[in-house]
Amino acid sequence: MLTTILKRLLGAIPNLIGVVVVTFLLTRALPGDPAAFFAGGAGTAEAVEEIRKKLGLDKSLPEQFIVYVRDLARGDWGMSHATGQPVLTELTTRLPASLELTLAALLLAVIIAIPLGILAATRPGSWVDHLCRGIATAGVSLPTFFTGLLLAYIFYFLLGWAPAPLGRLDPYLSAPPLVTGFYLIDSLIARDFPVFVGALKQLILPTITLALFVLAPLARMTRASMLGVLSADFIRTARASGLAPRTVLFSYAFRNALLPVMTTLGMVFSFLLGSNVLVEKVFAWPGIGSFAIEALVASDYAPVQGFVLSMALLYVLLNLSIDIAYGFVDPRMKIEN
Template identity: 40%
Template structure:
């Protein structure tokens, strides 16, 4: 074959198929996961540094003044807990243990911090999960009703309810609810997560309601739900008010868009217009508020847990901070930071699923 023929064959040869690029949603998720990993490392740095900058001497808080007068005991305690080493070396030891799943030992309970948190976090997660579920259902429903009935009596009433929910202090509401519904009316059970006579269900997830269902213990399930109702509603009231106002504002903004008017002009049923066009666009800011609210519920339940004797992460963090239990304080800070990162990651994923414009940027 001549050289010209070979060139001709090469000229008409089909180009090699290009490697198919990842879908936009996959690229979006990969970027968010990488950012979350970097932020998680930043959380460890901030948690470690801030914990070690807390004023006070952990040696005095844990040993007491009598033991502090003996230099040998103090030196032994510092060496045992690594406090005699430079700060950067302590951080290296902390990271090394963290990679192995070791958060250190609590100086108060004398148990691994991971074991303490494994018992406290599910309790708070159950309480905050119930509160955010009630908040989403009622807050979004109230906000949509208020927007669709703008400037009518129902709109004014719902806005008043949301204003009250945002304004009332949560700890005061918890005290009033406990006094009225338990002490005076006997409508709800007392403190704790389950009746002491029944006992906790066999631990599987740490969530008493779920574990009771898995074990088929319906009496324990009823008791766990009864104990959960009052503190969950107390925590949910603020978030309901917040979501009501944000949902109303978002729905009103979407209702004035051209594509909503065009959908109505086509003769589509109002139900289709509401769920397919209005709510889908209005959910983006609502999801943001709900994610932040859930994170704050997980990390800010100290007073409610104290009033209802709920053995969650709030009580554990309070006791650790008052006794300068540094490993426990760092463990709580790390858990709270990771919770916010996971929630933000979930919110970003929901952004990409609901609004295609987000994942194409």
């Protein structure tokens, strides 16, 4: 088991090298001159030149790359020129915000999508099946920023049920002492229930927005996979052996249907990290997505590179954990490794 994990981690190294090279080149290929941007509209040519030198942008591309890699190897991800903070600090303080939102959305989507998919598969043609199809269609056809704005408009502006879409916590509340960086968990650890409720209220709308988006692929995959498994020969054997319908449905059918659902789960998780960028913007969520957008607009290289690199790391970890989970669900996977 441990050797498998180690092997997989080693196998991820080429991917990471690729990510480092590509992000470096892509950020350099972006239009706009950071030196001119930071010098401002009134900056003289000498000032721009000086900033360029200070940023190391006067060197040739290979030289810049070597400097970048050398710094990375020392754990230095560079400085954000817009905020004046080291990129690594910015990312580590903002990542929990994004992760809390993403995981909450994923959890909500799974809680709704999987039972819905199972019900739809066991009663094809019923109202549950139609509901499943309806939600799936709505989920894929509504862009997240639109759903987000619509929800904020209805539940905050019109109905006033939700708090203002302004970040993770009401400005009158102070953040709980940092343990995990997840406000919901940290506030519970601190037994600060008003903060827990406050954080939860802020979380609801963006979570629903993101969950709606990933509900569709999850529910559809669960339904399709269950339908396939339910018509398999071994389900007929289980029924012929007189096993209880619950046993047939859960221990036999669902566990077998789980593999494609898990694959989809991994995929939608990465979709979520991507669509976070927009949803964080709509709800003023202080996550790494909104940070990356601001950096991109400012042609601030280091944060953009840092963002892409941390995303790549997340993907690698995510795929690894899904592969490990496969091994638990399906014994055939373990052997192949």
